[in-house]
Every structure is written in C-alpha cells, then in structure tokens.
Amino acid sequence: MKNMNILIVGVGGQGTLLASKFLGAAAVSCGKDVKVSEVHGMSQRGGSVVTCVKIGDNVYSPIIDEGEADIIIAFEQLEAARWLNYLKKGGTIIVNTQKINPMPVISGKVQYPENTIQYLQSSGAKIIEIDALSLAKESGSEKAVNIILLGVMAAGLPEITPETWKDCLKAVVPVKFLDINMKAFNIGYGRG
Amino acid sequence: MKKLMLGNEAIARGAWEAGVNVVSSYPGTPSTEITENIANYNEIYCEWATNEKVALEVAIGAAFAGGRSMSCMKHVGLNVAADPLFTLSYTGINGGLVVVVADDPGMHSSQNEQDSRFYALSALIPMLEPADSKECLEYIKKGYEISEQFDTPVLVRLTTRIAHARSLVETGERVVIPVKGFKKDASKFVMMPAMAKKRHVIVDSRMKKLVDYSSTSDLNRIEWANRKVGVITSGISYQYSKEVFGDASFLKLGMVHPLPESLIKEFAAGVDELYVVEELEPFIENQLSKMGIQNVKGKELFTNLGELSTTIIREAVYGSKKESAKAEFDIGMPPRPPVMCPGCPHRGVFYTLSGLKVNVSGDIGCYTLGALAPYNAVDACVCMGASISMAHGMEKAAGRAMAKNTVAVIGDSTFMHSGITGLIDVVYNKGTSTVIILDNSITGMTGHQQNPTTGLTIRGEKTTNVDLVKLCEAVGVKRVRVEDPFDMKGFRKAVKEELEADEPSVIIAQRPCALLKSVNYGAQVIIENDKCRKCGNCMRLGCPAINKVGEDYVIDKSQCCGCELCTSMCSFGAIVKEGTSK
Numbered sequence: 001m002k003n004m005n006i007l008i009v010g011v012g013g014q015g016t017l018l019a020s021k022f023l024g025a026a027a028v029s030c031g032k033d034v035k036v037s038e039v040h041g042m043s044q045r046g047g048s049v050v051t052c053v054k055i056g057d058n059v060y061s062p063i064i065d066e067g068e069a070d071i072i073i074a075f076e077q078l079e080a081a082r083w084l085n086y087l088k089k090g091g092t093i094i095v096n097t098q099k100i101n102p103m104p105v106i107s108g109k110v111q112y113p114e115n116t117i118q119y120l121q122s123s124g125a126k127i128i129e130i131d132a133l134s135l136a137k138e139s140g141s142e143k144a145v146n147i148i149l150l151g152v153m154a155a156g157l158p159e160i161t162p163e164t165w166k167d168c169l170k171a172v173v174p175v176k177f178l179d180i181n182m183k184a185f186n187i188g189y190g191r192g
Numbered sequence: 193m194k195k196l197m198l199g200n201e202a203i204a205r206g207a208w209e210a211g212v213n214v215v216s217s218y219p220g221t222p223s224t225e226i227t228e229n230i231a232n233y234n235e236i237y238c239e240w241a242t243n244e245k246v247a248l249e250v251a252i253g254a255a256f257a258g259g260r261s262m263s264c265m266k267h268v269g270l271n272v273a274a275d276p277l278f279t280l281s282y283t284g285i286n287g288g289l290v291v292v293v294a295d296d297p298g299m300h301s302s303q304n305e306q307d308s309r310f311y312a313l314s315a316l317i318p319m320l321e322p323a324d325s326k327e328c329l330e331y332i333k334k335g336y337e338i339s340e341q342f343d344t345p346v347l348v349r350l351t352t353r354i355a356h357a358r359s360l361v362e363t364g365e366r367v368v369i370p371v372k373g374f375k376k377d378a379s380k381f382v383m384m385p386a387m388a389k390k391r392h393v394i395v396d397s398r399m400k401k402l403v404d405y406s407s408t409s410d411l412n413r414i415e416w417a418n419r420k421v422g423v424i425t426s427g428i429s430y431q432y433s434k435e436v437f438g439d440a441s442f443l444k445l446g447m448v449h450p451l452p453e454s455l456i457k458e459f460a461a462g463v464d465e466l467y468v469v470e471e472l473e474p475f476i477e478n479q480l481s482k483m484g485i486q487n488v489k490g491k492e493l494f495t496n497l498g499e500l501s502t503t504i505i506r507e508a509v510y511g512s513k514k515e516s517a518k519a520e521f522d523i524g525m526p527p528r529p530p531v532m533c534p535g536c537p538h539r540g541v542f543y544t545l546s547g548l549k550v551n552v553s554g555d556i557g558c559y560t561l562g563a564l565a566p567y568n569a570v571d572a573c574v575c576m577g578a579s580i581s582m583a584h585g586m587e588k589a590a591g592r593a594m595a596k597n598t599v600a601v602i603g604d605s606t607f608m609h610s611g612i613t614g615l616i617d618v619v620y621n622k623g624t625s626t627v628i629i630l631d632n633s634i635t636g637m638t639g640h641q642q643n644p645t646t647g648l649t650i651r652g653e654k655t656t657n658v659d660l661v662k663l664c665e666a667v668g669v670k671r672v673r674v675e676d677p678f679d680m681k682g683f684r685k686a687v688k689e690e691l692e693a694d695e696p697s698v699i700i701a702q703r704p705c706a707l708l709k710s711v712n713y714g715a716q717v718i719i720e721n722d723k724c725r726k727c728g729n730c731m732r733l734g735c736p737a738i739n740k741v742g743e744d745y746v747i748d749k750s751q752c753c754g755c756e757l758c759t760s761m762c763s764f765g766a767i768v769k770e771g772t773s774k
Contacts, residue, residue: 012530028360033360036196036357036359038357039300039356040225045533046528046533047530048528061435062357062431078525079528081523084518084519085516085517089515098750100750103531103564103565103566103734104565105526106736106738107566110526112526113523113525115523116523120519133750
C-alpha cells in the first residue's frame with residue numbers, strides 16, 4: 001500500500017468514524033504506520049465532521065492539513081466543497097451525491113448551493129460521484145453509506161486484495177450487521 | 193502485536209498494565225473514552241462519579257488505602273476537582289495516584305480553552321504530556337513509578353488531538369501489585385495547619401528532587417540533528433513541528449512540569465536558533481526566560497489562541513503554505529453548525545421556551561444547542577450547574593419581576609453533578625426560581641454514560657437510582673411536577689404556571705434521548721402533499737429531517753426517527769405516520 005493521506009468528511013451521525021476505523025485497520029494489515037484523527041463531542045450532533053487517516057512509513061501528525069490530502073471521501077456534497085482546500089492539487093474526491101441541508105438552509109436563511117459538483121470539478125481534481133444512499137438501500141440499510149464509499153475507494157487500490165478488506169471489515173463491524181456491510185462493500189467495490 | 197489505539201484507549205490500557213485497582217471519573221470530552229475503556233478490564237474497579245471532585249476524592253481514598261488509583265476528566269473538570277488536588281499535593285499518596293486531564297485547545301466541545309499545565313505549576317505536582325498513543329500507555333505506567341517514588345500525585349495531560357487520535361501501540365501484560373493497606377498517620381493524611389505546614393516543607397524539597405529527575409529521565413530527550421535550528425516542544429506540537437522543521441534538532445519534553453532545567457540549558461547552548469512550539473499559553477517559554485535563556489522564538493510567532501497546525505507553524509516560520517486544490521468560482525458556503533438530533537426531547541422544551549420569550553439560564557450538555565437557531569433560547573451558559581445558581585443571582589439583583597420571566601434549564605446528569613447544590617441555595621435563601629430538569633435518562637453529549645438517576649452503573653449493573661422528584665421535594669421544593677416535553681401545549685402551560693408561583697419550582701421534562709437503543713418510535717412520518725397548505729409551520733421546529741424542496745415540504749427519510757413531534761405543528765393533519773394515511 002502506498003503512503004497516502006485520506007480525509008473523510010461528512011455530517012455528524014453518518015458513520016465517518018467506523019469508515020476511518022475500517023480504513024486504518026486495512027493499512028495496519030499492510031504493515032504501514034498509521035494515524036487516525038477523529039472528532040467526538042458536540043460537532044457529532046449533526047455538525048460538519050472530519051476524520052483524517054494518514055498512512056506512511058513514519059507518520060508524525062495525525063492531522064491532515066490544507067493541501068495535504070491525496071483523497072477526500074465526502075459523505076455529503078456540501079462537505080466535499082467545504083474541505084476542498086485540504087486536497088492536494090490534482091487529488092481525488094469520492095463524493096456521495098446525497099444532500100443534507102444544514103440548519104441555516106432549513107431555516108431559510110441561505111440556499112443550498114446548486115452547483116457543488118461543478119465547483120469541485122473546476123479545481124482540476126478527479127471527481128468520482130456516487131449515489132451512495134441508493135446503493136446503501138440496495139444493500140439493506142441506509143446506514144451503510146460509509147461502507148459503500150469505502151468500497152469505491154478500495155477498488156482504486158488494487159494492491160490490497162478484496163479479501164484483506166473483508167477481513168478488516170469483520171474486525172470492525174458488529175457481527176449482526178456484518179452481512180449488510182459485506183453486501184455494501186461489494187456493491188461499492190463494483191462501482192469503483 | 194501492535195494495535196491501532198485511540199489515545200484514550202491507550203491510557204486505559206496503561207492503567208491496566210500498571211496494576212491500577214480503582215478508577216473514578218466524570219465524563220467530559222475529550223476524556224470520556226478513557227474510563228469507558230477501563231470498564232472493559234474486569235480487574236479494575238471503576239465508576240462514574242457524580243462529579244470530578246467526588247471522583248478525585250474516591251481516587252484519593254483508594255490511594256490512601258494503598259491501591260493504585262486514577263481519576264480522569266476534561267480540563268474544566270479539573271477546576272471542579274481543584275480543591276482536593278491542591279491538598280493532595282501536600283499529603284502525597286500511599287498507593288500511586290494519577291490524574292488524567294484532557295485539555296481542548298480550539299474548543300471542539302468545551303466552553304473555554306484553559307491551559308491545565310498551570311495547575312501542575314501552582315499545585316506543585318509533576319505533569320507528563322504524551323505525544324501519541326504509544327506514549328499514552330508508557331507515560332501512565334511511568335506516572336505510577338514517579339508517584340510512588342516521590343510520594344506525589346502525578347498529572348498526565350492530554351489534548352484533544354492526542355486523546356482522539358489512533359496510533360500504533362505495543363501492549364504488555366498487567367503487573368499485579370498488592371494493595372498495601374491503610375496505616376494511620378495523622379501527620380501525613382490529616383491536613384490541619386500544624387501538619388500541613390510540615391508537609392509543605394516536604395513538598396518543596398520534593399519539587400527540587402523532581403527537577404533533577406526531569407533532567408535525567410528518558411521522558412525528556414534531545415534528538416540532535418542540524419544544530420542551526422533547535423525546537424523545544426511537547427505533545428501534539430512535537431508531531432506538527434517534526435513535519436515542519438525538517439532536519440532541525442529537537443528537545444522533546446515528556447515531562448512538562450517540572451522542566452528539565454539543565455537539559456534545556458544544554459540544548460539551548462547547542463543550537464544557533466531556538467524555537468519553543470507550544471499550544472495555548474507560553475508555559476514553557478516563560479520558564480525559559482526565568483532560566484535566563486534569551487532570544488527564544490515562541491509566542492511572538494505562534495498564536496496563543498486555539499490549536500496550532502502544520503500550516504500555522506509553517507506560515508509563521510517560513511512564510512509559505514502548501515499548494516492546495518482551488519475551485520475557480522465561489523458558491524457561498526452555508527455553515528453547518530451542530531443541531532439537536534431528530535427526535536431529541538430537548539426540541540420540545542426549547543421550541544416552547546423560544547415561544548414564551550423567557551430568559552433562559554443554561555447549562556452544559558446537548559441542550560446548550562438551544563442557544564442556536566432557530567430557537568435562540570439560551571441566554572447564559574458558564575459551567576456545570578451554573579444554570580440554577582445564576583437564575584437565583586439574577587432574581588436577587590433584578591427582583592421578582594425577572595424571576596417571573598426566567599427559567600433555569602439543566603440536564604439530569606448535570607443536575608446530579610452540581611445543580612442540586614444550587615437548588616438548595618435557592619430554597620434556603622428564599623428564591624423563587626423556576627428550574628427545568630431535562631431528564632433524558634442518560635448523559636447525552638459525551639455519548640451515553642450512565643449517571644445516578646439512570647439506575648445503572650458504568651458496567652450496566654442495576655443499582656439504586658436517585659428519584660429526582662423525591663430529591664427536589666426533600667430539599668424543600670414544594671412545587672415539583674413531571675411533564676412530557678413533546679406534549680407542547682401541556683408543557684407550555686406548566687412553565688407559565690410555575691413562573692407565576694411565588695416559590696421555587698421544578699419541572700422535570702421527562703423523555704429519553706432518541707439515540708438510546710431502548711427508544712423505538714416505529715414508522716417514520718410523511719407529509720401528505722395534497723393536505724399540506726405550504727404554511728411552513730412545521731419548519732419552525734428546527735428538525736433536520738424536515739426540508740423544503742422547491743415549494744414542497746418533505747420528510748428526509750434518511751433522518752426521520754418517527755417521533756411525531758412535528759405532527760402537533762400541523763393544523764391540517766398533513767403530517768402522519770407512514771402507513772396510517774386515510
């Protein structure tokens with residue numbers, strides 16, 4: 001597995017923590033040094049959340065700063081746009097096309113931007129759009145959006161076998177949700 | 193085998209490996225997961241205490257009895273525990289005692305960003321600061337060695353980025369240390385003036401020995417490289433600096449109090465240019481200046497506000513930034529502040545209070561979110577428990593008229609923590625405050641910890657629960673009533689009645705947190721478009737599951753939990769449970 005910084009962004013409650021645990025476990029199984037930075041507490045309540053996964057030979061800071069992410073996995077469109085400046089020039093964004101209105105939009109103070117995907121594209125980044133919510137429903141649970149998106153990312157890393165990913169998924173997901181998550185991973189992997 | 197562990201998880205592991213017997217804590221971000229992980233080790237007795245002061249006192253008792261003990265809390269929790277902490281410094285210990293304090297620079301989930309290193313300085317207690325999860329585990333074990341070698345409590349300081357980052361840890365086995373037992377010794381354990389005066393002398397000489405220890409301990413290490421630039425740093429700032437300063441020499445401090453004076457002098461003399469990189473206050477830098485070390489570059493470059501980052505340090509030192517992806521136009525980015533979850537019982541309370549336009553003296557918990565739009569219904573929030581006492585103070589300053597238009601709101605766990613003392617003060621001093629206890633059957637914001645009102649211990653064992661009604665009655669409140677915050681008409685009536693009453697009153701707003709596994713509202717609701725008159729009244733609830741799409745109001749099925757609070761907002765019966773439509 002090559003050295004890389006992956007930023008996982010979304011809305012509190014969307015399952016970004018589990019995604020980062022899964023990704024971290026996969027990197028460790030490849031013998032890499034790994035640091036993962038999480039957000040707990042207040043912003044978890046429906047706020048903008050960000051998790052950093054840094055994979056390298058010797059990782060110091062657990063935080064991915066501006067211009068340092070190779071990949072951004074965005075669980076929500078607007079969040080992809082919010083964190084764009086954390087992406088390296090020429091990096092990749094895997095973006096769930098789902099829109100979740102923030103409270104200022106719900107309360108009618110501002111509009112949800114119409115053209116977030118064009119906004120992302122204009123940066124020259126490689127954009128992979130995925131309707132992860134529909135695919136998650138297909139796998140049996142709307143909550144599986146996180147594993148769908150990780151499946152998409154995994155497909156872009158051919159040096160890690162699907163079997164390794166699945167072993168790591170087993171290690172981080174409770175047994176009773178394993179079937180749904182396995183299905184979600186396969187669907188995502190197929191789309192990547 | 194190496195494991196990827198959260199800093200907090202590694203602290204818990206370190207405590208287990210160090211043979212710790214007793215852990216007593218109060219939850220608080222970013223420290224909560226330490227004690228939650230301790231609960232997974234059956235060899236350790238652990239508990240959620242009512243507050244941090246009680247937690248530390250329990251740990252002190254355990255240490256006096258000869259066990260190894262620990263107490264964990266967030267930075268503001270250490271303020272609550274400061275009273276026992278300062279005198280504990282005098283008594284010293286019997287079994288080792290470590291206090292873990294987690295600071296929150298940048299205030300991800302806190303009301304201030306105080307720098308807890310100053311507690312170590314003023315309470316004369318050694319403090320260690322790990323820089324990753326591996327060090328979290330090691331420093332806890334080291335902390336117990338220092339505690340018992342020097343007869344002192346030890347502080348271990350974390351910051352959010354250490355507590356909540358995962359990194360690789362090599363785990364070991366538990367050492368079994370027999371509990372020594374309590375030996376009566378009034379000159380050491382009874383702090384009255386005559387005894388305390390003698391103990392202060394001992395503390396003073398202990399600090400001098402610890403300065404020598406600090407200079408020779410492997411907790412502080414010099415990493416010689418290019419001697420043109422030297423960096424003195426600790427904790428997360430060490431990790432940032434390693435990325436920014438390239439081949440510079442480092443003095444990495446693991447013991448931040450007392451500082452290793454001779455080691456610092458040796459390092460400063462060995463480099464051309466000296467930087468001190470630390471978050472928040474110039475704690476290290478100021479002490480360097482006292483040591484007579486000149487020309488240090490520290491807070492003149494790096495802000496004392498919020499967190500540092502590689503970007504902040506790089507810009508300050510080199511004036512440059514990393515190139516990042518940039519869009520070619522602007523889209524006007526709406527912010528995404530945190531919100532109450534769909535189904536949150538507090539929504540009914542704050543919708544009601546917002547409508548009544550009363551003054552709300554607030555407190556610490558999920559319900560502080562009532563301060564944000566669309567409710568804008570919390571008017572003051574300072575610290576745990578302050579809601580009730582502040583409301584009382586408002587009445588005493590501004591008179592009964594203000595009390596008639598003011599409520600205090602406080603969660604069940606926060607009320608147990610330090611709200612009850614405020615309520616007793618109101619009753620005793622003839623106040624007439626109206627107090628609303630938001631009883632959601634759990635400690636919410638920190639992620640569902642049990643508390644004295646829930647009837648369950650940290651390990652989920654059944655225990656005696658505090659009966660809130662009886663408790664409030666017992667302290668002398670005659671008007672105590674239980675209301676459902678989702679019955680908004682009834683709740684509004686209750687608040688108005690209690691505001692009118694010329695005596696203290698307590699309304700217990702009872703409904704469980706919607707995220708509890710035991711809560712199942714069944715089918716989601718839908719808005720029937722043919723019945724909807726597009727009045728938008730349902731939106732006033734500020735529920736993230738209700739959205740306007742074009743001209744239509746729709747329920748976001750990925751968010752709705754089926755709580756049905758919104759059905760009471762619609763006069764046209766357009767919002768119904770799915771499957772019940774006529």
